[in-house]
Amino acid sequence: MDFAELKKTLEKNGFKVSCFENKEAAAEYLNAQIDGKTVATGGSVTVKEMGLMESLGKHNTLVSHWKVPAGKTEKEVLVEAMTTDVYIASANAIAKTGEIINIDGRCNRITSLIYGHDKVYYVVGRNKIAEDFHTAVERARNIAGPTNSKRLGRKTPCALEGKQCFDCNSPERICRTMTVTWRPSMGLDVEIVLIDEDLGF
Numbered sequence: 001m002d003f004a005e006l007k008k009t010l011e012k013n014g015f016k017v018s019c020f021e022n023k024e025a026a027a028e029y030l031n032a033q034i035d036g037k038t039v040a041t042g043g044s045v046t047v048k049e050m051g052l053m054e055s056l057g058k059h060n061t062l063v064s065h066w067k068v069p070a071g072k073t074e075k076e077v078l079v080e081a082m083t084t085d086v087y088i089a090s091a092n093a094i095a096k097t098g099e100i101i102n103i104d105g106r107c108n109r110i111t112s113l114i115y116g117h118d119k120v121y122y123v124v125g126r127n128k129i130a131e132d133f134h135t136a137v138e139r140a141r142n143i144a145g146p147t148n149s150k151r152l153g154r155k156t157p158c159a160l161e162g163k164q165c166f167d168c169n170s171p172e173r174i175c176r177t178m179t180v181t182w183r184p185s186m187g188l189d190v191e192i193v194l195i196d197e198d199l200g201f
Contacts, residue, residue, distance in 0.1 A: 001126040003194045009098045014183045016191040023050045026123060026195045030088075031055050034119075038063060039088065040081035042109030045151070046090040046123050046200030060086075065108070078108050087112040088121045090200050091128055092140035094192070099133045100181040101140045105174035114185045122192045125199030137178070141165040145175045147201040 007017045020026040027050045039056055040063040041047050053062055063081045068074050081087075089109050093101040100122070104110045113120055128144075130136035142165050146158035149172075153159075156173055157166035165175065184190040 001129070001196050003196070006094070006096050006129065006194070009096065010094075010192055013098050014190075016189070017194065018191060019194045019196070021196050023125075023195055023197055023199060026050065026193050027052055027055060030121065030123075030193065031059075034086055035059050037061070037086050038084040039086045040064065040084040040112065041088045042081075042112065044088070044090045044109075044123070044200060045148075046125060047088055049199050050123065052088065052123070078106075081108065082112055082116045084117060086119045086121065087117045088123060089113055091122050091124050092144040093128050093130045093136035094122075094124055095130050095133050095136035097132050098182065099136055100192075101133075101136045101178065102181070103140050103145055103175045103178045105176050107177050110177060110179045114179065114181065115188065118189065120184075120188060120190045122190070123195065123199075124192060125195050125197050127198040128200070133180075140178070141175065144201050149174055151201070 003019045007019060010017045034056055038061045041053060043066055047053060063084050065074050065077045068077050091100050092103055102110050130139050145165055146163045149156045149159035154172040154174060156170045157168045158164060
C-alpha cells in the first residue's frame with residue numbers, strides 16, 4: 001500500500017509518521033527508539049503479532065495488566081500503566097482523511113492514547129486504513145468490536161451472532177466509549193507507525 005498521501009495528511013495534522021514494509025522492520029525501528037524506558041500497552045493484538053513486548057522487554061521495563069506481578073492488584077497495574085514513559089497501542093481505524101478512531105470498554109487504552117505519557121506510538125497495519133471518517137467508524141464498530149468481543153469470549157450479540165454491531169446493552173459489551181483523534185493532545189508526542197501488512201483487527 002502506498003502510504004504517501006495518508007502520511008502527508010497525518011503529518012499536516014501534527015503527527016510524526018514512520019512507514020515500514022513489514023512488522024519485522026517496524027519492530028526493529030521501535031526497539032532502536034525505545035531503550036531504558038518504562039513501557040505499557042493495552043493488550044493490542046497488533047503489538048502481540050509483532051512480538052514487540054518480548055523484544056522491548058529485553059531492554060525496557062514493561063507494565064501490563066495482562067501480567068500482574070505478585071503483590072500488586074490489576075487496578076494498581078492499570079494506574080501504573082497510565083504514567084509510563086512510553087505507551088504503545090494500535091487503532092481500530094485510521095481514515096485517509098486523518099481521523100483516528102478507537103472504541104474501548106474499560107477505556108484504559110484510549111485514556112493512555114491521549115494523556116499521561118512522554119511518548120505514544122500507534123502501530124497500525126494496512127487493514128485498518130479506511131477511506132473516510134464514516135467508513136473508519138463503521139470499521140471500528142462492525143469489524144474491530146465484534147472480532148475483539150469474540151476473541152475475548154464475551155457473550156454479546158456481535159460475538160455470538162455475527163460480525164456487526166447490535167448496539168446492545170449486554171453487561172459484557174466492550175464498546176462503551178469511542179474517541180475521534182484529529183490532532184495529538186496538547187504537549188503529547190505521538191508517532192504513527194504504518195505497516196504494509198494486515199495486523200490485528
